[in-house]
Amino acid sequence: MSIINRNSEYYIALECKDLQANAMAVDSTGTYVLLAGRRYLAIRNLEEQYESILKFPRQSKYDVGAAEWNPTLHHKELCVISSNQRLEVLTWKNDELTQTHSLRAHTRVITDLNWHKFDPNLLASCSADTFIHLWDIRDPKRPTLSLSAIAEASQVRWNKISPHLVATAHEGDIKIWDQRKGTAPVQYVAAHLAKIYGLDWSPTLENQICSSSQDNTVKFFDISNPRRSDYTLTTNAPVWRARHTPFGEGLVTVVVPQLRRGENSLLLWNISNKTTPVHTFVGHRDVVLDFDWRKRRSGDTDFQLITWSKDQTLLVWNIEPFLQKLCGHEADDLKDVDDASDIEVVKLPKKSSPSVQPLQQEFSLLNVHIPNLEVKKMDIVARIVNVKVTVNNLTVNLEATFPNTYPHGVPPTFQVVTGSNINDIIKTQLLQTLNHLAQQRVSKNRTCLEPCLRQMVTTLEQLSVDVEHDRIYERPYIDPVNGLGGYNDAYIPFPRTSGAKFCSVGTLVCFSRPLHTRRISNKLEVTTPRALSALENIFAKRSNDYMTVSAYYFQRQRSRAKHNFSKFSKAVVHIYDALGLFFVNRQLAEEYILDGDVGTICKHNAAAAAVVGRGDLVQAWTLAELVAGPQQADEEMSWSVHPFGNQLMQSLITHYATQSDIQMAAMLCCIFGKDHEISIRKSSLKLLLSPAHLVPGKKWLKSGNSPYHTIPPADVIADGWVIPMLRTTRSTSLDNLRVEELVQLVPQRNASSALYEYYKFAYAETLYRWGLLYNRAEVIKYMCNLPEPHRGVEFLTDCKNCLKPAKNCICNTCKNFSLNCIVCHLSVRGSANCCMICGHGGHTSCLSEWFSIKNYCLTGCGCHCLVDTAGMFSS
Template identity: 60%
Template sequence: MAARWNSEFYVAMEQRDLQASAMAVNNSGNFVLLAGRRCIAIKNLDDIDGEPLKKFPRQSKYEVGSAEWNPTEHNRELCVISSNQRLEVLCWSKGELTQSHSLRAHTRVITGLNWHRSDPNILASCSVDTFIYIWDIRDSRRPSISLSAIAEATQVRWNTMNSNILATAHDGDVKLWDRRKGTAPVQYISAHLSKIHGLDWSPRSETYLATSGQDCTVKFFDTTNARRAESVLTTNAPVWRARFTPFGNGLVTVVVPQLRRGENGLLLWNTDNRGSPVHTFVGHRDVVLDFDWRKRLPNDVDFELITWSKDQTLLIWKIDPFVQKLCGHRPEENAEEDLMEELVKTSSPKIQLLQQEFSLLNVHIPNMEVVKMDVTRRTCTVKVDSSLGIVCLQVIFPNAYPHGVPPTFQIVQGSTIDAHLASQLTQTLNHVAQQRVIKNRTCLEPCLRQLVATIEQYQSDPTDSKKQFDVNYTESSNLGTYNDTYIPFPRTSGAKFCSANILVCFGRSINIRKAAINKGETATPRALSALGNYGSKRSNGPVTISSYYYQKSRRTQQNPYKGPKAYVLVYDVSPLFYVNRFLADNYILAGDVVAICRYNKSIASSIGRVDLVQAWTLAELVSGPQQAEEDMCWTYHPFGNELMQSLISHYANQSDVQTAAMLCCIFGKENETNSKKITTKQRLIHPELIAAGKRWYESGGSPYHTIPVADIITEGIGFPLIKSTRSSSLENLRLHELQHPSIVDKDQNVNLYEYYKLSYAELLHRWKLLYNRVEVLKYMSTPSETYRGLEFLTDCQNCQKPSKYCTCDNCKKLSLNCIICHTSVRGSANCCLMCGHGGHTAHMQQWFVKNKMCPSGCGCRCLAETAEVFKL
């Protein structure tokens, strides 16, 4: 049986009126955030009795579902809470809590959120709407990545060691996603037979995952072979959360709050011995809502567990060394040989990673000596001898290094430099290290090279005691000499066609390139490492990548040219293309076919396009009546169809999508003027029309239309499904299975003709000829897509059924009642986007002239909340 002690905790806070539903402990372990519907509170854990609880009012009718602090050092002041369909990113600075971002994209309740473990700007959220969104708070208007699953998502967790992997829970299944590999899951795990409530990645293994569910079990999976669970931990009740301990092989579980009856404790397990819990935390008088581990200070022996309960009490639990040993953990005060034995026994991947970095370190850096590298103590000591004095630097690597956590730099005993230089060196090293570990990269060698380069730069100008060191120079020149040999240099020139008839070119000045060649330098560096050599030959100091491109050159005797080093040119290349904006603006599509062809021929002749004059002449000939036979016009001649197909194919191959699309539109429309019935003779000439069970020709139009009329869709002929977003890529064409091969054999290019019209419509949109674009889109044979945007529905006051219109489709009564006059709304109405209350526009306008709160009394600030929606 597990021991049931209640002497290891102390009450940090008890606030009956707080009614907080979510809790989170910040990265440094100093502050705890408690969030609820009415307010958000922050408590200083380092000064429990002295500093009072700080409360910040929050007006919302929705409870807070989840809360979490940013785990990185860079954005440690940020925290996020979820409330219904919205994420609120808050900033805790100088004793004040302010909202910095509001993230809205989910259409249903948000069920989980998780900050990225190393990137301070990345956040993941999941919702009942089946979507998982990855946000970058630097651009909070929309998610940077959208992942879609069939079932609703209940949990999302980033991998603690792999920055690109995240796991989500969907009912009883787990999906693993790699943000580098598109929007499809890379792995699927059938974990539980019932709903999964919790996910947690192991802090010590990249592939070890724990899931807790409604089936009263906690299962452990190795994602390299996830067909079956590695092990199963069985409890007596459904498990709400299961999280690994920061020490040993421990796991803490709590049962589902809705089903707990008298069980208000937390269970501590040893995952190597899953028969029974090794310890039970008893002290709360109601169910535990959330728990988190507090970051331990370097000299602390005990770990601390923070718990928040529905009884509105915050407890801090001291995990003494004896309890830690029950989970297989050896406290740090044990003998060094015991620690070595543990490291060898566990074969820690973190030790291997640091040992690999030590083995790859280039120890032949000029003026630097590596004194000691200790893998077990995770330290490295170096000495730099210079004219300024001796610098003895000790680098200490935390356990989480390099996953978002930089090492610590200390100028230790034996150094002879002054305090100001020591401060400058540590500040510079911290900057370089932070830039590396934020991308989960090791930083020892770059930091050591930066150390030597900074000292040399300080030697060159020792009189300036407040000198600011050029970090970019040393990163590009000195750091690149060892690691960046094969990294290509950014392009110095290029060209790209943009929009309609626009060519954008960028490059460097010819005079600058000639001046570089005359001085014996290459016109363009071959790699990043070559940039250092490029700058060393100049007399005006080092060169960074930024200055290589953007700084202006000076006129000297060696370089008589003056001007920008980089330039961007925009050309109008209309003469190079067959498409013409003048033609697009003056072509017509409405009216008689013969008149259309004659008019468009005259427009083409006015700008000297002889080839188009011939094309429109042939089109006029095909469409015009001939008197060769009494009951047959020339339009029914067997060559008419082939002629138009040849014309369209010719201009499409010449990239003249304008002419191809115009011919497709004109000869795919019904002609009202030449109204004649198809005779028996014509039916004999065209038996495929009868076999299809549908005439291509109605109301006098040509049966040789290159585009079949839209009503043939009902007979099963497929047309391309075009994506809603505008694009000129042929990948947008998806051909459906056709059920009339006899007709398709006569016109296999039907889908391409639809694409020509869509491409021409896109071109007209770029030319801002919107009216002409709409005319072309009218001739599209594909059915219009169902509207998938935002729609407002009203619940009928009589039958409670949702209605899109002012009159209920179910009970046929007016569905909206004014919240002010309580009468049915027949005319203009306005409703709040947040709370849904509204009524007559005039009544709502009069109300909000003097009031800010909703007239229903729901507490919503309708104008402010609606304005926030439109800001996004």
Template identity: 40%
Template sequence: MSQWGGNISVDFGDLQANTMGVDCLGKWAILPGRRVLAMVNLDDPTENVHRLTRTSKYDISCVQWNPHASHAHLFSTACMQKLELWAWDDSFAKQVCSMKAHSRNISNIDWSPFDVNVIASCSVDTFTMLWDVRDPKRPTASCQSVCGASQVKWNKVTNNLFATAHEGDVRIWDPRKLNQPVVYLTAHLSKIHCIDWNHLNEQRFSTASHDCSAKFWEYTDHRQDKGMLKSGSPVWRARFTPFGDGLITVVMSTLRRGENSLYMWNNMNLKAPVHQFVGHTDVVMEFAWRKKDEGERDYELVTWSRDQNLKIWQVDPVLQRLCGHDAVDCSENETTLIELNETPKDNSQEATVASISINSIQSDQRTMTLSQEFSLVNKYIPNVTIEKLDSEERQCSVSISGGKHKADVTISFPMNYPNIAPPCFEIASPTGLSTSLIKKLHRVLTDTSQKSVKKNLNCLEPCIRQVATAFENMTLEERKTPDTDVFPPIPTSYHPQHTGYIQPLPFSAYQDFQIPFPRTCGAQFNSAGLLVLFARSKEANKISEKTPKALSELATMSSTNRVRNSQSSSGFAMYSRSPPTPKQERMSVGQWYTIQSKRQRTKSRTFKDLQEAKDKVPKDKKKKSVKLEPVRVYDTLCLLRVNRELGEKYRLDTGNIPAMCEHNKLEAAAVGRKDLVRLWSLIPVMCSPNLAPSPNPDDGTPWAQRPFGRNMLQSLMEHYRKTFDVQTLAMLICVFWDRRHFNLQAITSSGQSLKKSASKVSLDYVPANKTFMNPL
């Protein structure tokens, strides 16, 4: 995988913008901050910048320019529930109109690529709306889903499709018929952060999700994805390249830092990215492609990061070929190399020579010089300090710290690096790191560098990151062993009030750093119909400090308390004690609230007040601690539509309908269901043999047309269907079940579908031993 930095980089540290938009002509980029709208001329981003003052106190969540060249001066912004349309004239932005219909914050907007006046907006209020900017008072159309939408994207090939993302699901809509989606698919098990349609194939689109994957789909055959790439972190953005068959992805690291690059993939081989854009020091928030002018062979990628830097990257034909794009023109070097081999013996030899020439050029251009690599190294790697980067001497000095240990690494690069020539490493430890650990670190550096130089790739930053991670893990293991010193050396001038001493954190604090703090209040239903409630005590609610984010806070607090208790003792007794046991290292949630409550009470009390309160407390009185409220359990079966007691005691005997109804009537009366008492009194009348028709269809009224016949049964079932009483509805179906002619769909459908010929129903023969009638 090749790596390259941005060609142009501009710092806008005062903006604090969360998104970016590039116009369809590739001239202007907008960076909307909270107080300022910055319009950056991409031809001269360092000098030509216009700053327009904003009066809103809320951030702009998304911004997009009109994709049509005839209306390239228009752009739209979304802030809270409001959508605004602006016009830009190269020096001043004027608000054209404001559109508001959403009841919750707008999550995404997208202009139609086929209609200059239509824009779509989606929100967490479950609505996706289509707007015509010529009539901004109300949306022209809208569609609703069960949950809110996070993304909306128009199809780039056809005008009659757009897609929306709802958590892990995707719905594809036709704007001409918005009562239901055309396609509904479950794409991911986690939230979808991005949707993008292919610019050549109207059926293909991609999804990027929080489950650390990006998938490819075809909406006409959406039962199975057409490809998937996996990354080690959640995928924030995944969009098709405007050339070849490639994809650009941005990941957002939640557990470790440093994943600040963009990755380019070839969609024909998703095992590993083909290129990495390195240079940002924080997560990339947004990126967009500039329009390529006629005659230009390079594409330009514009990125905006949380580090408030705008970068413009040149994507030359060599990188374009990595995505399967065949450039029309050839460079001078390629032409010369092909001309040198102009007289091959056969066509296969000619193809081989041309292929070797192109591959050699790709290898040369993908490799950076040492000075370029030094300029692009991330200097904000945790626990790493880069002390020296000298391209003339071809050396790099790095200091790595972990716990109480430190290691200094000197890296020397040979002249033909990285062409199958790995750098040399020298490791020194001023804190006396063991020889075995130094050998392990040297092995990590050697293995990492050799893997890269075998492919003629630069390896400085990968080596630094690998050795920093390995060093941290090794020192943690060393601190975990009981033979190592838990406490630092005794200070020469120590006294009980010494404040410069810092107790090292126990190993459990590092283990629990990513574990969230236990919940202290909440409510949960279980499958048995019970509601479990737990909450904090009144004393704990009075604590002004916030609940910690991680469980490691308990270990930190325990360590601090040991230091305070030791400082209150005389001399250096704290250093003569043995290291704390695992039980001493950990602290319960109740103890944490006890300590915080004591601190809260002592903040506003003087020493004299504390002494007087201490004298008043009897010696035999035990100390009270802040205890959590007991767990409370409530039975919620009474709130459900299904009665468990009736389900256990109901009787179902279709051979003796009167006896069954009498038994069920008594059970319904026992639980206070008067409506069911009347129902079980009515069923024997409906199933009476006296209502059975004569074998002669012309003799008597059919059962279906009697007052207690089919209409009565239909009304009863419709009533319990509307009240969601599934239990009673199921009992009715079982009672009136005819194994030969029962049609459940006809009973539960609308009244018009139930109006069938009564004469045909009356022709059904009822055996003499049957005590109930066919309802249809």
């Protein structure tokens, strides 16, 4: 629908959320605007303010990259759009938009197009395929001339004066071509070190061209002497487009929409004054996608700027004579600008300065009797105002400097000078408030000195109260301009005032409030509140004062006569070595061994236990050595078939696990649990696993077989069962192990095997925290774990050679690399990413670099990978 919402600078000509157009163009007469997207092509008549938009459905899976009307009156009804690899020439006639030509020659996505300024039949296009094609729409089957470059061309622009010159942008370089002189460029300009996003020829100088780049600059070159730029405009963000104004020496710039830096404004510059823009067009709620110029009618001196934004809003900006004059355009006397609440710019003689007069009038109308404020100095020549504000015990000396273009989009600069006694926090909040208010005023070409001074007094009054109650360090900043802020913490739990927690292995950390603050709390009968919102009420009822979180933790001693601030009380965090409270011992972990026959292992470990004074462990290792006995020649006659051996070792492991000696339990499991698990594995697999779970060709790992199996997966495989490791068992403490839950998951005869796996895993984690990585690896080798099965959606790559699905970088079928990078064309061996829409991909680093400056697929398939993928998940 069409909405007319006027203010002093612009009006909304269109707001249509379902249009989803990303390209815009205004015809040569300034009557019609074309909005093009994947779903619709739309035409809006700018002369008819209340006319509804005409939409024409477009059946295509590709977005429109660029759109442009024919600039000549002879073919003013023609417009062209680019869609992936083709150009569509459309005719607007009798309120109908029909396609008349389809130009196809590019092999990759088209990046830009441009009609010839004088020949109504000539059209230029460039593409990621490195070609620049010149078309004659009278012969649409093939280009009339094809120019080849090494790098892709991102922009193509016909010269506005010379009919034979065309410029193209290639990364940071510019090439100049002459269609009369073959297919080689006639000039080369090394313009930028970063990506060039836009080109624009001068409308008055044949050899001058400007380029906008990702390096935050706009450079102007004379192509007859291109070694260095004539001059440069520097902005605070990458520049998407920079285009000359149809009047004076003006230039309009806009930031790159793909980067979405939060800057939705357009800047108007005077090329002769390159230090700062003369005006800022503020109105869009999202990034500007495109803009163009429109002249209302023949002989009219007013121009209009048409802008289209990501918020699907079309704005029409009135470029009044005073803005034209700021760009060096000599016109008649400036029109009166009348505002109901502010006096802006009065009618001036031609030779008067348009910047001094508004400031002089503002100085003369300033109310110098604002409470708590004293105007020290007003210098109209130096354009400086000095004021002093005194509120309670706060004193601020402020200096405001007004630029030459004030108040037309450029705010004054504020500085706190010597003689002030405020801290950095108050200073920062004060300057933020003043800058915010000033920017709001000048964005509408309104003066801001007196409103800023009054707001300054109000802000200091509020901040002085905050300092008195010690709230400046606690409460979130409340914007005095918008009145926003306040507490929204009714459901935020109050931080703990004391606590104790075991951290790492054998470390106990304790914290609490200082002793004297606890006494104060007890005297006032203050209990720890449940939420932050209850803090103020609890304390205010007892002391008639304000209590903050910091004050609750670190209460200050205050005199009853007056509030005098003292130093903060320090809270102490105590860290204890609690390793002596546990049975696990680091020295034993370093001395224990697992390699060799069982008898040798038991003897060595018994000796290590004797050194640290653990007699009980000496007895256990001696008993284990006796149970093991001499090695039998027959492999079937192992210790597990001993009449008492199996039951005895199981009881011994259970005993130490019950006593929370996870170290001894795990060591016994590694040495004596292996053969037991292997002996019952075959029967367990047959009983407990269905054929669907047995993958053909799957190699089941047995404990001790692989010296490289050092990382345990999340699930424990016990006798064929996949036992889920409970979240509560992710600890080295056996107190968190729910044995009953594990026993319920498996038959009774297999429950012990699941517990053995947990003991090994827990002990391995303890060794890891101690930094004993070699010892940890030895324990992990005795675990019977399989890799965690994949759960959820799995993405496979079709091998580029045999077209068979491949999970890894090397195809299991043809043994070749399965994926080539679309950027560097090398085989992908490491980190890779692929688009889930078009399937193209490559190295993560290459794709990251490409999509940092582009939003479409490099292959030319037309897919906007980032946007389309995000849309798929959002839907």
